[in-house]
Amino acid sequence: xxxxxxxxxxxxxxxxxxxxxxxxxxxxxxxxxxxxxxxxxxxxxxxxxxxxxxxxxxxxxxxxxxxxxxxxxxxxxxxxxxxxxxxxxxxxxxxxxxxxxxxxxxxxxxxxxxxxxxxxxxxxxxxxxxxxxxxxxxxxxxxxxxxxxxxxxxxxxxxxxxxxxxxxxxxxxxxxxxxxxxxxxxxxxxxxxxxxxxxxxxxxxxxxxxxxxxxxxxxxxxxxxxxxxxxxxxxxxxxxxxxxxxxxxxxxxxxxxxxxxxxxxxxxxxxxxxxxxxxxxxxxxxxxxxxxxxxxxxxxxxxxxxxxxxxxxxxxxxxxxxxxx
Amino acid sequence: xxxxxxxxxxxxxxxxxxxxxxxxxxxxxxxxxxxxxxxxxxxxxxxxxxxxxxxxxxxxxxxxxxxxxxxxxxxxxxxxxxxxxxxxxxxxxxxxxxxxxxxxxxxxxxxxxxxxxxxxxxxxxxxxxxxxxxxxxxxxxxxxxxxxxxxxxxxxxxxxxxxxxxxxxxxxxxxxxxxxxxxxxxxxxxxxxxxxxxxxxxxxxxxxxxxxxxxxxxxxxxxxxxxxxxxxxxxxxxxxxxxxxxxxxxxxxxxxxxxxxxxxxxxxxxxxxxxxxxxxxxxxxxxxxxxxxxxxxxxxxxxxxxxxxxxxxxxxxxxxxxxxxxxxxxxxxxxxxxxxxxxxxxxxxxxxxxxxxxxxxxxxxxxxxxxxxxxxxxxxxxxxxxxxxxxxxxxxxxxxxxxxxxxxxxxxx
Numbered sequence: 001x002x003x004x005x006x007x008x009x010x011x012x013x014x015x016x017x018x019x020x021x022x023x024x025x026x027x028x029x030x031x032x033x034x035x036x037x038x039x040x041x042x043x044x045x046x047x048x049x050x051x052x053x054x055x056x057x058x059x060x061x062x063x064x065x066x067x068x069x070x071x072x073x074x075x076x077x078x079x080x081x082x083x084x085x086x087x088x089x090x091x092x093x094x095x096x097x098x099x100x101x102x103x104x105x106x107x108x109x110x111x112x113x114x115x116x117x118x119x120x121x122x123x124x125x126x127x128x129x130x131x132x133x134x135x136x137x138x139x140x141x142x143x144x145x146x147x148x149x150x151x152x153x154x155x156x157x158x159x160x161x162x163x164x165x166x167x168x169x170x171x172x173x174x175x176x177x178x179x180x181x182x183x184x185x186x187x188x189x190x191x192x193x194x195x196x197x198x199x200x201x202x203x204x205x206x207x208x209x210x211x212x213x214x215x216x217x218x219x220x221x222x223x224x225x226x227x228x229x230x231x232x233x234x235x236x237x238x239x240x241x242x243x244x245x246x247x248x249x250x251x252x253x254x255x256x257x258x259x260x261x262x263x264x265x266x267x268x269x270x271x272x273x274x275x276x277x278x279x280x281x282x283x284x285x286x287x288x289x290x291x292x293x294x295x296x297x298x299x300x301x302x303x304x305x306x307x308x309x310x311x312x313x314x315x316x317x318x319x320x321x322x323x324x325x
Numbered sequence: 326x327x328x329x330x331x332x333x334x335x336x337x338x339x340x341x342x343x344x345x346x347x348x349x350x351x352x353x354x355x356x357x358x359x360x361x362x363x364x365x366x367x368x369x370x371x372x373x374x375x376x377x378x379x380x381x382x383x384x385x386x387x388x389x390x391x392x393x394x395x396x397x398x399x400x401x402x403x404x405x406x407x408x409x410x411x412x413x414x415x416x417x418x419x420x421x422x423x424x425x426x427x428x429x430x431x432x433x434x435x436x437x438x439x440x441x442x443x444x445x446x447x448x449x450x451x452x453x454x455x456x457x458x459x460x461x462x463x464x465x466x467x468x469x470x471x472x473x474x475x476x477x478x479x480x481x482x483x484x485x486x487x488x489x490x491x492x493x494x495x496x497x498x499x500x501x502x503x504x505x506x507x508x509x510x511x512x513x514x515x516x517x518x519x520x521x522x523x524x525x526x527x528x529x530x531x532x533x534x535x536x537x538x539x540x541x542x543x544x545x546x547x548x549x550x551x552x553x554x555x556x557x558x559x560x561x562x563x564x565x566x567x568x569x570x571x572x573x574x575x576x577x578x579x580x581x582x583x584x585x586x587x588x589x590x591x592x593x594x595x596x597x598x599x600x601x602x603x604x605x606x607x608x609x610x611x612x613x614x615x616x617x618x619x620x621x622x623x624x625x626x627x628x629x630x631x632x633x634x635x636x637x638x639x640x641x642x643x644x645x646x647x648x649x650x651x652x653x654x655x656x657x658x659x660x661x662x663x664x665x666x667x668x669x670x671x672x673x674x675x676x677x678x679x680x681x682x683x684x685x686x687x688x689x690x691x692x693x694x695x696x697x698x699x700x701x702x703x704x705x706x707x708x709x710x711x712x713x714x715x716x717x718x719x720x721x722x723x724x725x726x727x728x729x730x731x732x733x734x735x736x737x738x
Contacts, residue, residue, distance in 0.1 A: 028504055029513055054571050108497040120572060124583050130562065131569040136515050138545030141522040147494035154502050157516050164513050172562040173515070173553060178542040183528040189535075191542045193550070195561055230550060232543050235571065245488075248497060256494050260487035 031163045034074070034083035036062040041091040047119035049089060051237045055177075055190065056160065057132035057168035059087070068092075071100065071251040078104040085159045086250075089114075096265050099241060101155050104250040108151055112186070112241035113262065120236035127192035127233035129175040134162040135190070136173060142181040148246055148257040149181060156186075175235060184261050186241040191232040198227045296322055512558040517545045 035053050037045060041064070053061045060081045067073065068090060078086050088100040097117065102109040137160060143153035156179055162169050173193070180187045246257035297318040505514050525537045553560045572580075603610075673679070684694065729737075 051571075103501050107501045121576070124580050126580055126584065128570050128572045128577060131571050133562075134515055136517060136545055136549040138542050138549075139516065139518045140541065141519045144518065145522070147491045147498065148489065151494055151498045151501075154498055157503065157514070158501070161515055170562075170568060171559045172566070173549070173560050174562055176542045176546045176549070178538055178545065180523050180525075180538055180541060182523070182525045182534070182537075187534075187538065189538045189542065191539070191546070193546045230543065230547050232539060232546060246494065246497075248493060254493075255488055256490040256497065258488035 029163050031058055031085055031158050031161070031166075032081070032083040033059040033085040033087055033159050034062060034078045034081055035059045035087045036074075036077075037064055037089040038068050038091055039064050039066060040094055041089065041097070042094055044117060044119055044122075045089055045091055045097050047121050048117060048237055048239070051120045052087065054131055055135070056162060058162055058166040074100075074102070075104045075250050085155075087159060098244075100251070101159060102250045103155065103158070107250055108155070108256070109247040109250055109252075110152060110155055111244045111247075113244055113265070114239055114241060115185075116238065116240040118236065118238040123234075123236040123238065125234040125236050127175075127190075127235035129192050129235055130170045130172060132162070132166075132168045133170045133172050133174050134164070134166075135160065135175050135177045136193075137161050138176055138178040140180045140182075143179070148243065151246060151257075152186065152243060153179070176232065184242065184259070186243070188237075188239050188241065190235045190237065192235050194231045194233055195228045196231065198229060293322075510556055510558075511549070511552040512556055515549065517549055519544065 033056055035049060035056070037049055041049075049061070053059050060083055062077065062081070065071075065074065065077075065088070071088070074086055074088060078084070084103060086100065086102040086104060088102070090098040090100060092098065097114040099112040099114050100109060101112065137157055139153055139156075143149045160177055175193060176191045178187075178189045178191070180189075242262055243257070243259050244262050245255050245259070247253050248256050298314050299318075503514060505516065519541055523537050523541050525534050528534055550560055570577075674682070
């Protein structure tokens with residue numbers, strides 16, 4: 001008995017080995033993502049992190065990174081956890097969020113600015129999906145138009161696409177992640193796929209009609225497939241990414257792409273503040289001008305009620321000067 | 326030739342070995358010559374040999390031409406560097422138009438553009454050649470501007486240039502790209518690209534934008550579903566398959582509550598709106614209803630009067646006529662069921678009721694109704710001197726017995 005078992009298991013093991021050998025590309029498709037953030041994230045950033053890690057079963061969440069300057073440390077960290085993708089959220093000033101997408105040890109790094117961030121918690125969308133089901137990734141055609149977008153697409157595919165047979169993944173597909181390029185930004189949405197059978201009466205009528213026509217059972221499956229109606233429900237989260245730079249190495253190396261259109265939020269804020277300050281400045285200038293005028297007219301000496309003849313003469317002289325100017 | 330000397334000096338300044346550079350240039354020249362020869366041979370096979378000599382002479386000229394060309398090119402480059410919107414694609418197009426022969430120079434364009442920002446160059450195999458050439462061609466902006474002999478030109482503000490190193494980007498892409506071919510099963514990668522680029526008219530209009538995203542995702546879902554089903558991969562979750570969801574029960578409950586609340590709010594607002602509308606027309610409706618009631622009442626009274634008259638006459642008539650009469654009165658009673666309570670069977674209320682109504686209410690001004698005025702105080706109709714003499718029992722006849730004498734009163738005790 002044991003011999004039989006052994007032979008069977010042997011056969012199986014050899015078979016599985018062959019399988020792995022055959023599915024050489026499978027190894028290439030194996031992905032693992034390290035998700036972590038810097039210090040100083042707000043609760044929304046934290047919730048986004050949570051949402052993403054719940055959507056990506058092949059991810060490894062790690063504690064916050066202490067440094068914001070020595071990001072190359074992340075490479076070692078990724079190596080430690082056997083991760084070949086890094087999703088690093090860097091928060092600045094407790095309001096700006098930057099997303100670093102990298103492929104350690106030597107792949108490119110993309111830095112995004114995250115805007116219009118809405119987490120699942122606050123969005124109240126009625127969609128829901130299995131934890132760990134593999135998403136369909138839908139990309140805009142624009143991603144193939146420019147090299148930097150191609151790189152972004154590839155990185156997104158590898159980070160957000162759950163590899164087949166990932167540890168905690170489920171075999172069914174019930175959600176779509178869509179990536180769209182618009183306005184120089186990448187917009188990310190996540191939808192649940194709802195399959196609704198058409199009402200049974202309709203289905204029966206259709207089937208009967210087709211039976212009368214004399215179609216065979218083999219085609220029935222196709223017809224039933226056509227009968228389910230696919231619709232979508234949004235799950236969340238929502239975010240918009242503005243690419244800033246692409247580096248050739250992983251958290252290092254030369255910059256091979258830089259977005260000219262990107263304006264730092266700091267600059268924007270400064271401009272806003274300056275515009276507000278303009279009012280004050282104008283008023284201040286007026287005040288100074290008024291004082292100067294008063295001095296020229298020697299009005300600072302001249303008080304109401306205390307007007308002497310001399311003062312009056314002075315005033316007249318001052319006025320004359322002013323008009324002469 | 327003076328320019329060539331200048332260039333040499335520049336190179337020396339930068340710490341370059343002129344010998345190596347020269348060698349490189351010569352190599353380039355040789356390459357070019359070879360190529361040209363090959364072209365010529367291809368074109369004029371079987372032509373005179375005398376032409377060749379001419380060609381060689383031409384090449385000698387070419388050498389000089391080319392060097393001057395390079396100078397011009399550099400000037401163009403400077404202008405490009407100064408240009409704020411350095412769209413690399415447009416530059417590429419220009420290059421392709423202007424110089425068909427010099428492929429190598431074309432390749433150099435991109436690194437030259439970004440050379441200002443990062444001196445350390447990408448070290449990929451493809452770019453190695455570019456790098457070498459780039460080193461000997463790249464002149465810092467400040468040095469070039471010195472030729473203008475304009476002191477203020479030195480203080481050029483650093484303008485932001487777009488770095489878009491296509492070759493480096495493509496090589497980076499190639500190094501990480503997944504080996505997805507047409508033969509790879511869809512279930513392995515789950516990646517779909519739309520057939521047409523997604524067009525959004527106004528990105529800031531939420532509705533159109535989200536609709537575009539939705540249609541993109543829906544299309545992907547349909548295509549992906551078809552692909553997976555045709556491959557025989559599992560797609561739909563069976564109804565009896567339960568597992569942890571991304572959103573917890575608690576969260577979904579919250580969402581449900583929220584939706585309910587929203588629906589209730591919507592309902593409430595719709596109701597309120599309806600009420601408001603009703604109120605607007607309420608007055609008219611009320612007036613109409615009152616008039617209707619009045620009319621009904623009048624009709625009823627008429628009917629009853631007719632019936633009464635009939636009854637008075639019916640006493641003389643035979644019994645046969647009674648039946649329709651009874652029915653009629655029943656009907657009338659039914660119809661007036663509501664009015665009955667108020668006014669009895671029609672007609673004004675009795676005198677007492679009227680008086681009381683006047684006094685206590687039912688129409689008219691209530692305030693000061695009971696207080697006296699000049700008329701009431703001057704009204705002496707209720708007074709009689711007799712009344713004053715009446716005892717408490719009301720009869721004037723029974724007069725109080727006169728007071729008895731003292732002895733009698735004491736005797737009583």
